Amino acid sequence: MTAVRTPTLAAAKLVFQRDMTLAWRRWDEVAQPLIFYVVVTTMFPLATTPDLSALREIGGGVVWVAALLASLLALEALFRADVEDGTTEQWVLSGQPLGYLLLAKVAAHWVLTGLPLVIMSPIVGTGLGLPTSAWGVLMASLLLGTGTLSILGGIGAALTVGVRRGSVLLSLLVLPLAMPLLIFGSRAVSMQMDGDSPAGPLQLLAAIFFMALSLGPIAMSAAIRISVEN
Amino acid sequence: MDLKEFFEMGGYAGYVWTSYGLTALILLWNWWAARRSEAEAQTAARRRNELALERSS
Amino acid sequence: MTFDGAVFEARAINAWRGDRHILRDVSFSVRPGEFLKVTGPNGVGKTTLLRVICGLLPAETGELWWRGQSVRGRRDEFNFELGHLGHLNSLKGDLTARENLKFLAGLRTTLTAQTIDATLDRVGILSRGDLPARSLSAGQKRRLALARLLLADAALWILDEPVTNLDTAGIRLVEELIVDHVQNGGLAIAAAHQRLLDDAPCLRRLELEP
Amino acid sequence: MSWTWFHKLASPPHAYRILGSLAPWFGWASLALILLATWWGLVKAPADYQQGDGFRILYVHAPSAWMSMFTYVVMAVAAGVGLVWRIKLAHAAAAACAPIGASFTFLALATGSIWGKPMWGTWWVWDARLTSELLLLFLYLGYMALRASFDDPQRADRASAVLALVGVINVPIIHYSVNWWSTLHQPASVTKFDKPSIDLAMLIPLFLMIIGFQLYFGWAVSRRLRGEILRRERNANWLKEAA
Numbered sequence: 001m002t003a004v005r006t007p008t009l010a011a012a013k014l015v016f017q018r019d020m021t022l023a024w025r026r027w028d029e030v031a032q033p034l035i036f037y038v039v040v041t042t043m044f045p046l047a048t049t050p051d052l053s054a055l056r057e058i059g060g061g062v063v064w065v066a067a068l069l070a071s072l073l074a075l076e077a078l079f080r081a082d083v084e085d086g087t088t089e090q091w092v093l094s095g096q097p098l099g100y101l102l103l104a105k106v107a108a109h110w111v112l113t114g115l116p117l118v119i120m121s122p123i124v125g126t127g128l129g130l131p132t133s134a135w136g137v138l139m140a141s142l143l144l145g146t147g148t149l150s151i152l153g154g155i156g157a158a159l160t161v162g163v164r165r166g167s168v169l170l171s172l173l174v175l176p177l178a179m180p181l182l183i184f185g186s187r188a189v190s191m192q193m194d195g196d197s198p199a200g201p202l203q204l205l206a207a208i209f210f211m212a213l214s215l216g217p218i219a220m221s222a223a224i225r226i227s228v229e230n
Numbered sequence: 231m232d233l234k235e236f237f238e239m240g241g242y243a244g245y246v247w248t249s250y251g252l253t254a255l256i257l258l259w260n261w262w263a264a265r266r267s268e269a270e271a272q273t274a275a276r277r278r279n280e281l282a283l284e285r286s287s
Numbered sequence: 288m289t290f291d292g293a294v295f296e297a298r299a300i301n302a303w304r305g306d307r308h309i310l311r312d313v314s315f316s317v318r319p320g321e322f323l324k325v326t327g328p329n330g331v332g333k334t335t336l337l338r339v340i341c342g343l344l345p346a347e348t349g350e351l352w353w354r355g356q357s358v359r360g361r362r363d364e365f366n367f368e369l370g371h372l373g374h375l376n377s378l379k380g381d382l383t384a385r386e387n388l389k390f391l392a393g394l395r396t397t398l399t400a401q402t403i404d405a406t407l408d409r410v411g412i413l414s415r416g417d418l419p420a421r422s423l424s425a426g427q428k429r430r431l432a433l434a435r436l437l438l439a440d441a442a443l444w445i446l447d448e449p450v451t452n453l454d455t456a457g458i459r460l461v462e463e464l465i466v467d468h469v470q471n472g473g474l475a476i477a478a479a480h481q482r483l484l485d486d487a488p489c490l491r492r493l494e495l496e497p
Numbered sequence: 498m499s500w501t502w503f504h505k506l507a508s509p510p511h512a513y514r515i516l517g518s519l520a521p522w523f524g525w526a527s528l529a530l531i532l533l534a535t536w537w538g539l540v541k542a543p544a545d546y547q548q549g550d551g552f553r554i555l556y557v558h559a560p561s562a563w564m565s566m567f568t569y570v571v572m573a574v575a576a577g578v579g580l581v582w583r584i585k586l587a588h589a590a591a592a593a594c595a596p597i598g599a600s601f602t603f604l605a606l607a608t609g610s611i612w613g614k615p616m617w618g619t620w621w622v623w624d625a626r627l628t629s630e631l632l633l634l635f636l637y638l639g640y641m642a643l644r645a646s647f648d649d650p651q652r653a654d655r656a657s658a659v660l661a662l663v664g665v666i667n668v669p670i671i672h673y674s675v676n677w678w679s680t681l682h683q684p685a686s687v688t689k690f691d692k693p694s695i696d697l698a699m700l701i702p703l704f705l706m707i708i709g710f711q712l713y714f715g716w717a718v719s720r721r722l723r724g725e726i727l728r729r730e731r732n733a734n735w736l737k738e739a740a
Contacts, residue, residue, distance in 0.1 A: 005396060085377060085378065089373060090371070091394065093371050094366065095364070095366040095395060159660060173639040177636075177663065183677070184674060187681065229343060230344075239551075240550035240551070242553075245612065246553050257531075257713065264597075264717045267724040275728075
C-alpha cells in the first residue's frame with residue numbers, strides 16, 4: 001500500500017463535509033439557535049412598545065444583539081464533542097496544519113447557524129419595523145458580522161472547551177471582543193435608514209472579518225493544542 | 231490659602247476627596263493584595279518542599 | 288514509504304503532571320523492526336510518555352529525535368509519520384464505520400473505497416461497515432480504531448493500551464498487526480499491562496519505575 | 498551574540514532575588530512621587546478657570562486610565578513572549594499584571610464617573626473614553642476568569658496568553674469603534690464645560706503622578722511576580738532558601 005498524503009484543502013473539505021453530515025443527522029440541534037434568535041427579538045416589542053415607528057429606532061440594534069447572542073449560544077459546544085471523543089487529538093496528529101482544519105469546522109458551523117440567522121433577519125427585522133430598503137444592509141452587515149463572530153467565538157470555544165462552566169465564561173471572553181462588530185453593524189443599518197451611505201461601517205466590518213480570517217486560525221490552533229493536553 | 235478653603239475645594243469637595251480617597255484605597259488594596267499573594271506563594275512553596283523531603287526520605 | 292534510518296529516539300525526557308515529577312530522564316531509542324513495550328504499574332507515566340512523544344503534552348526538558356533530526360520545529364512532518372491509538376477511539380457515534388474512516392483517516396492519506404473495505408476486512412468488521420459506530424460493541428469500536436491506525440500508513444505506531452476491550456481473537460489480531468508492521472520495517476511503541484507479544488523476537492521492554 | 502546574560506536573568510532564582518531587591522526602590526520612589534504629585538495637584542496647581550477645583554480629579558483619573566492601557570499592553574507582550582519562547586517568567590509576569598491592571602481600570606472608571614457628575618450633571622455618560630475603559634475592564638475580567646478556571650498553572654498560562662494576544666489586537670479596534678460611535682451620537686446631556694485648557698503649571702503634577710503610578714506598577718508587579726515565580730517552580734532547591 002502506497003499512501004498519498006491528502007492535500008490540505010481536501011482535508012479541510014473532509015472536516016467540513018463531516019460536520020455537515022453530522023448536522024444532517026442532528027438537525028434539531030441546528031435549529032435551536034435560530035429559534036432562540038426569533039424568540040429573543042419577540043421579547044423587545046413586548047418589553048417596550050408595539051409601536052413599529054418607535055421600534056424602528058432600535059430595530060437594527062435589537063436584531064444585531066439577538067444575532068450575536070444566538071450565534072454565541074451555538075458556539076459553546078463547538079469543539080466539546082470532538083475533544084471529548086478524541087477526534088481533535090487525531091486532528092492535531094494528522095500532520096495537517098491544524099488551523100485550516102479548525103477553520104473548516106468553524107465554516108461548517110457558520111453555514112449551519114450563522115447563515116440561517118442572516119437569512120431570517122429580514123423577517124425578524126420586519127417585525128421590528130425595519131423598512132425593506134434596509135434589508136440589504138442588514139443582511140450584508142450580519143453576513144460579515146456573524147462570520148467574524150464565528151471565528152472569535154471559535155477561539156473562545158477552543159479556550160474554554162475543557163473548563164468548568166465554560167458557557168458563561170465563553171460569553172465573558174467573546175462579547176467584549178465582539179463590541180466593534182455590534183457598533184459597526186447596527187450603525188450601518190441605522191445609517192441606511194437615515195438615508196446616509198452605510199459603506200464606511202460595512203467596509204470596516206469587512207476589514208475586521210478578513211483580519212479575523214487570517215489571524216483566527218493561528219489562535220484557534222494554539223488554543224486547541226492547549227485544550228487537548230491533559 | 232487657609233485650610234478650610236483647601237478642604238472645600240471650591241465646592242467640589244465631595245467629588246475631589248472621594249476620587250483621591252478611592253485612589254488611595256485602590257493603591258492600598260494593591261499593596262495589601264500583592265504582599266498577601268507573595269506570602270501565600272511562599273507558604274505553599276514551603277509546604278511543597280516539606281512534602282518533597284518526606285517523599286524522598 | 289521507506290523506513291531506512293527511521294530511528295526514533297527520546298533523550299532525557301522530564302515531564303510533570305501537576306505537582307508530580309512523573310518522567311525523570313527517560314531515554315530510549317527504537318529502530319525499524321522493533322516493538323517497544325512500555326510497562327510499569329498504574330500511574331507511573333506510561334500514558335504521559337506516549338502523549339509527550341505525540342506532542343500532546345509538553346515535556347519540561349528533553350528532546351525527541353526522528354530520522355536523525357530533532358522533532359522540534361518539524362512537528363507536522365513527524366506527526367504525518369506517526370500513527371496514534373489512544374485511550375479514546377476517536378469515533379463519531381452518528382457516523383457509520385466507513386464514514387468514520389473516510390473523515391478521520393482521510394485527513395492523512397487519500398483513501399479509496401477499496402482500501403477502506405480491505406482494512407475493515409483486515410480488522411474483521413467488514414460486515415459492520417455501514418452501521419453507525421454507536422451500535423458497535425466496545426471491541427468492534429476498538430477494531431475500527433485499529434483500522435484507522437492501519438490506514439494512516441505511519442512508520443511509527445504509538446499505542447496506548449491497544450488491547451483494551453478486545454477478546455482473545457482481538458488480542459491476537461493486534462499482535463499480528465504489530466508483527467506485520469515491524470516486519471515491514473515499521474516501529475511500534477505500546478503501553479500495556481496485559482500480555483502482548485511477550486515472546487516475540489522483535490520485543491524490547493522499557494520498564495518505568497515510580 | 499551571547500544570550501547567557503538573558504537566560505541567567507530569566508532564571509527563576511535570579512529573577513526572584515533581583516525582584517526582591519528592586520521592589521523597595523520602586524516602592525519608596527513611587528510613594529515619594531505620588532505624595533509630591535498629590536500635594537502639587539491639590540495645593541500648588543492653579544484651579545481651572547471653568548471647572549474650578551473639580552478638575553483636580555484629572556490627576557488621579559488620567560494616570561489610572563493611562564496605566565490601565567499600559568498594563569494591558571505589558572501583559573499581552575509578556576504573554577506573547579511566554580507563548581512563543583516558552584519562558585515561564587514571562588507568563589508569570591503576565592499573571593502578575595492582570596489584577597493590577599484591572600484595579601487601575603476600575604479606578605479610572607470610578608474617578609471618571611465621579612468627575613462626570615459635576616461636569617455633565619450625571620454619574621454616567623456614554624462617552625468614548627469611559628466606554629472604552631468599561632470594555633477594557635471586561636477584557637481584564639475575562640482574562641482573569643479564564644486563568645482562574647484552569648487547575649494547571651501551565652495550561653492557564655498558555656490559554657490566557659492566547660486570549661491576551663487576541664485582546665490586544667482588539668483593543669485598538671474597540672477604541673476606534675467606540676470613538677466613532679460616540680461622535681455619531683451626541684451625549685444626551687450637553688457638556689457643561691470645554692475641555693480644560695491645560696497650562697504647564699497644571700501639567701507638571703500630572704506627569705509626576707504618571708511617573709509615580711508607573712513606579713508603583715513596578716513595585717506591585719515585582720511583588721506579585723515573586724509570588725508567581727514561586728507558584729510555578731516545582732522542585733528547585735533554591736526554594737528552601739527563598740521560602
